[in-house]
Amino acid sequence: MRILLLLCFLVSPIHLLAKERMNIIFILADDLGYGDLGCYGQKQIKTPHLDTFAKQGLRLTQGYAGSTVCAPSRCTVMTGLHTGHCKIRGNADQSLNNKDLTLATVLHRAGYATACVGKWGLGDPGTPGVPSKHGFDYFYGYLNQKHAHNYYPDHLWTSGKGEEPRKVPFDNVVVNGVSTNKATYSVDSITANAVKFIEDNKDKPFFLYYTPTLPHANNEARNKGMEIPSPGIYGDKDWPEAQKNHAAMISRLDSDVGLMLKKLDDLKLSDNTVVFFSSDNGPHKEGGADPAFFNSSGPLQGYKRALTEGGIRVPTMVRGPGIPSGTSDVIFTFWDLFPTACSIAGIDCPKNLDGVTVWKDLQTNKATQNDRALYWEFHERGSKQAIRQGKWKAIKAVNQPLQLFDLSTDLHEDNDLSKQQPELVARFTKMMQEMRTDVPEWQLKATPPAKKKNPAKK
Numbered sequence: 001m002r003i004l005l006l007l008c009f010l011v012s013p014i015h016l017l018a019k020e021r022m023n024i025i026f027i028l029a030d031d032l033g034y035g036d037l038g039c040y041g042q043k044q045i046k047t048p049h050l051d052t053f054a055k056q057g058l059r060l061t062q063g064y065a066g067s068t069v070c071a072p073s074r075c076t077v078m079t080g081l082h083t084g085h086c087k088i089r090g091n092a093d094q095s096l097n098n099k100d101l102t103l104a105t106v107l108h109r110a111g112y113a114t115a116c117v118g119k120w121g122l123g124d125p126g127t128p129g130v131p132s133k134h135g136f137d138y139f140y141g142y143l144n145q146k147h148a149h150n151y152y153p154d155h156l157w158t159s160g161k162g163e164e165p166r167k168v169p170f171d172n173v174v175v176n177g178v179s180t181n182k183a184t185y186s187v188d189s190i191t192a193n194a195v196k197f198i199e200d201n202k203d204k205p206f207f208l209y210y211t212p213t214l215p216h217a218n219n220e221a222r223n224k225g226m227e228i229p230s231p232g233i234y235g236d237k238d239w240p241e242a243q244k245n246h247a248a249m250i251s252r253l254d255s256d257v258g259l260m261l262k263k264l265d266d267l268k269l270s271d272n273t274v275v276f277f278s279s280d281n282g283p284h285k286e287g288g289a290d291p292a293f294f295n296s297s298g299p300l301q302g303y304k305r306a307l308t309e310g311g312i313r314v315p316t317m318v319r320g321p322g323i324p325s326g327t328s329d330v331i332f333t334f335w336d337l338f339p340t341a342c343s344i345a346g347i348d349c350p351k352n353l354d355g356v357t358v359w360k361d362l363q364t365n366k367a368t369q370n371d372r373a374l375y376w377e378f379h380e381r382g383s384k385q386a387i388r389q390g391k392w393k394a395i396k397a398v399n400q401p402l403q404l405f406d407l408s409t410d411l412h413e414d415n416d417l418s419k420q421q422p423e424l425v426a427r428f429t430k431m432m433q434e435m436r437t438d439v440p441e442w443q444l445k446a447t448p449p450a451k452k453k454n455p456a457k458k
Contacts, residue, residue, distance in 0.1 A: 049261065057324075069304065078338075079353075097129070114208075119142045226242050385444075
């Protein structure tokens with residue numbers, strides 16, 4: 001009888017459904033620009049693995065980050081809410097709370113093994129925002145985004161489901177956020193732990209949120225902040241040191257993604273795994289890096305901390321079962337990942353999310369939802385808001401006129417059409433009021449006046 005019951009279980013629809021569910025991997029680079037990959041037009045930095053990835057699946061031309069800086073962008077990934085509604089709307093010292101429902105929690109409840117490996121940024125130790133309290137069976141990496149600046153830290157963090165994070169010591173000596181001996185490069189262990197999670201969970205459905213810190217700068221190291229053990233193939237280039245290292249960081253990111261994709265192939269998981277790749281915002285101008293040197297924004301204007309396209313439109317690719325190969329104009333935003341992943345997993349999606357599932361659009365490469373309104377807000381040096389709807393893009397700083405651009409003819413956002421389109425200005429102004437929830441932590445504030453320079457002493 002026991003054998004008969006076991007056989008019934010092994011062939012039951014529920015068991016088969018669990019085995020047949022597709023794995024989901026979301027790879028999130030840190031400060032990688034729209035123009036930083038060869039498949040997006042980069043001419044000087046070598047990214048062969050990601051270029052191959054782009055050929056195997058869809059290369060999206062209209063992939064949008066959740067914000068123009070780290071923490072809020074990652075908050076939109078986890079909650080399915082844009083920055084008008086999510087808990088963390090800037091790089092402030094805040095955390096998710098117990099009421100915030102995350103994608104990892106929903107997938108975990110559906111039987112997925114879940115891991116976040118790399119940079120979290122949504123809750124420090126001792127807060128309700130740590131990964132172990134938001135659906136992750138396993139975490140390894142940086143919890144705090146400032147801690148994540150340092151590629152040679154004296155510790156990382158790890159935790160299992162429901163556990164408080166504990167330190168993993170490294171043999172680096174750190175003074176004011178910079179290592180003095182540079183003994184152990186954190187990227188090595190982060191990549192190894194991500195690959196190991198895939199190996200350990202090859203026989204069950206899994207969700208891996210792989211968030212390497214490359215190519216973010218170590219801001220505390222100032223113009224020496226592009227930290228990597230060696231410039232590698234760029235060592236002999238007639239470039240500034242920071243640009244050599246920046247290029248090497250992007251190529252290292254490429255090779256690490258290549259290792260992960262090879263592991264999927266070796267374990268025969270590629271045919272049952274949907275892999276997304278993107279970046280949390282546009283390219284940075286920090287740590288000595290210069291986004292103009294490599295044309296990191298490509299055809300777009302602006303970079304990190306801007307709500308122009310260069311700050312929020314990012315390289316985005318997806319491959320997996322049922323995904324065709326080619327270039328796609330399907331709009332995908334970070335807050336779409338939550339409902340899209342639910343569609344991939346074949347489970348019900350929570351209501352009241354800002355995102356929509358674009359799974360069918362990706363499978364057919366048909367943009368059926370590109371006219372919906374997308375919203376961003378940002379709160380450094382005053383508050384700014386932006387809306388994209390169809391071909392129109394509106395940007396507004398508090399107490400300043402709204403700017404309006406036609407992205408179909410002006411991708412670089414050079415020609416403000418607000419005076420010629422008063423009805424659209426009125427419509428987008430109203431939408432900017434309606435598409436956000438005002439909370440004490442994130443009230444809209446005017447840009448502070450520029451500081452006056454001290455007059456020269458006579």
